[in-house]
Amino acid sequence: MPPVSHINTIGLFGFGQFGRLIAKHLSPHFQMTVHDPYAIVSETKAYHFDTAAQTANCDLVILAVPVSNIASTCQSIRSHLKPGCIVMDVGSVKMTTAKAMQDHLPADVDLIGTHPLFGPQSATGSLSGRKIALCNIRGQADRPVSVFLRRVLHLQVYSLSPEDHDREAAVTQGLTHLIAKVLTQMGPLPTRMTTVSFDLLLQATAMVRHDPPNVFSAIEEENPFAADVRNEFLALVADLGANLRVTSPEQ
Amino acid sequence: MPPVSHINTIGLFGFGQFGRLIAKHLSPHFQMTVHDPYAIVSETKAYHFDTAAQTANCDLVILAVPVSNIASTCQSIRSHLKPGCIVMDVGSVKMTTAKAMQDHLPADVDLIGTHPLFGPQSATGSLSGRKIALCNIRGQADRPVSVFLRRVLHLQVYSLSPEDHDREAAVTQGLTHLIAKVLTQMGPLPTRMTTVSFDLLLQATAMVRHDPPNVFSAIEEENPFAADVRNEFLALVADLGANLRVTSPEQ
Numbered sequence: 001m002p003p004v005s006h007i008n009t010i011g012l013f014g015f016g017q018f019g020r021l022i023a024k025h026l027s028p029h030f031q032m033t034v035h036d037p038y039a040i041v042s043e044t045k046a047y048h049f050d051t052a053a054q055t056a057n058c059d060l061v062i063l064a065v066p067v068s069n070i071a072s073t074c075q076s077i078r079s080h081l082k083p084g085c086i087v088m089d090v091g092s093v094k095m096t097t098a099k100a101m102q103d104h105l106p107a108d109v110d111l112i113g114t115h116p117l118f119g120p121q122s123a124t125g126s127l128s129g130r131k132i133a134l135c136n137i138r139g140q141a142d143r144p145v146s147v148f149l150r151r152v153l154h155l156q157v158y159s160l161s162p163e164d165h166d167r168e169a170a171v172t173q174g175l176t177h178l179i180a181k182v183l184t185q186m187g188p189l190p191t192r193m194t195t196v197s198f199d200l201l202l203q204a205t206a207m208v209r210h211d212p213p214n215v216f217s218a219i220e221e222e223n224p225f226a227a228d229v230r231n232e233f234l235a236l237v238a239d240l241g242a243n244l245r246v247t248s249p250e251q
Numbered sequence: 252m253p254p255v256s257h258i259n260t261i262g263l264f265g266f267g268q269f270g271r272l273i274a275k276h277l278s279p280h281f282q283m284t285v286h287d288p289y290a291i292v293s294e295t296k297a298y299h300f301d302t303a304a305q306t307a308n309c310d311l312v313i314l315a316v317p318v319s320n321i322a323s324t325c326q327s328i329r330s331h332l333k334p335g336c337i338v339m340d341v342g343s344v345k346m347t348t349a350k351a352m353q354d355h356l357p358a359d360v361d362l363i364g365t366h367p368l369f370g371p372q373s374a375t376g377s378l379s380g381r382k383i384a385l386c387n388i389r390g391q392a393d394r395p396v397s398v399f400l401r402r403v404l405h406l407q408v409y410s411l412s413p414e415d416h417d418r419e420a421a422v423t424q425g426l427t428h429l430i431a432k433v434l435t436q437m438g439p440l441p442t443r444m445t446t447v448s449f450d451l452l453l454q455a456t457a458m459v460r461h462d463p464p465n466v467f468s469a470i471e472e473e474n475p476f477a478a479d480v481r482n483e484f485l486a487l488v489a490d491l492g493a494n495l496r497v498t499s500p501e502q
Contacts (some may be wrong), residue, residue, distance in 0.1 A: 122447035158443055168444035176449045182487040192409055193419035196373035198427045200455035207448040220495050227497040234488050236433040244471050246478040
């Protein structure tokens with residue numbers, strides 16, 4: 001019996017950092033086909049790669065492509081999808097991808113937006129206890145998918161609307177990536193006179209600084225609430241500095 | 252035999268958060284006298300409290316008072332110090348306190364500046380492996396004190412000049428406290444849609460947000476390099492924001 005009723009086959013579009021993580025964790029449970037014209041050949045051997053048409057012809061189609069490519073991927077696969085199949089994305093923003101899938105995919109396809117709140121840097125071993133946001137966009141596939149994520153992958157599943165997701169992620173991811181980017185630009189940072197709290201800051205930075213540029217761009221540019229959070233952060237930093245007494249080095 | 256040659260008695264000025272941590276870790280090794288007119292009576296029972304004159308009359312005098320009170324404390328204890336004793340501070344900046352001790356303490360007193368890079372929040376159990384900066388200001392007491400810190404308290408001791416210390420701490424502590432203060436002002440922050448890196452950021456913030464206000468003030472206002480670091484951080488945040496595309500919430 002398949003781990004999710006009616007889902008026997010999975011088609012995975014995108015074999016980047018996150019696509020490879022998905023393939024590793026889902027291939028033991030499903031018959032999986034992968035499509036990525038830019039995949040590194042040496043890393044593809046463990047999986048069955050096929051054409052876009054064959055990969056789209058599955059019970060569940062997962063779009064692990066950059067957020068900016070979701071719309072064009074939907075357009076190119078739409079004619080190959082099976083009626084009643086499920087299409088799911090894994091992007092860091094949910095309003096943009098939900099709209100792209102709704103706009104470009106047939107009405108007889110169920111749509112789910114997910115945002116796994118972990119990545120290759122933070123989830124090196126088991127996924128047990130990791131968090132994933134789940135936004136049901138169209139249809140009722142969210143129930144069985146949620147059950148699978150919880151019971152088989154042991155993830156913590158948070159069901160919420162794309163807008164609620166983006167509001168929270170604008171703060172959690174928006175601030176983390178903003179701070180990490182700025183600290184990286186300030187480097188090399190001291191490693192001797194460090195406190196535990198500064199070490200934690202460096203760990204947080206190290207965890208996201210190697211994310212592909214399109215992840216930063218999605219988080220900061222495709223989330224409609226990110227600019228407000230950045231502006232609030234900037235204003236508070238400026239305000240704090242303006243109210244502090246400055247001691248000159250030439251005292 | 253005392254754990255440091257020539258040091259039998261320690262006089263501790265200040266019984267705040269850090270003073271209490273010092274008392275806990277040094278009282279098993281030395282005969283300790285504490286002076287703090289504002290100490291909470293219920294917490295003083297384990298230690299011998301005495302007048303400022305008696306507390307100053309020790310082999311090693313530790314100033315665990317706010318950085319802004321170092322100069323006035325030096326002035327009030329100078330006539331009670333024994334010739335050849337050691338005076339040591341534990342402030343978060345080292346140039347300001349070194350100058351205050353040099354300006355206001357007799358020439359026959361050895362001076363050491365220290366900055367323990369941990370506090371009651373981060374060092375709840377043993378101090379083993381924690382870091383401490385050690386700046387020798389006057390005399391040769393740094394050698395035996397350094398040996399004691401390493402061999403008895405098992406600290407990692409970094410010997411450097413007050414200026415080198417302040418340059419590094421302007422980044423490590425300056426940035427951590429700046430970011431923590433701003434994140435605290437932005438709160439309440441989301442706790443559901445959090446990534447591992449954001450959780451680390453919150454941990455770093457939680458670790459310093461309860462520091463007394465004078466710690467923040469010392470780190471940001473008494474360190475002559477802190478303003479430059481803040482300005483660089485502010486400029487990079489502003490620059491990053493200015494170069495990002497903004498998606499309006501009313502798309």
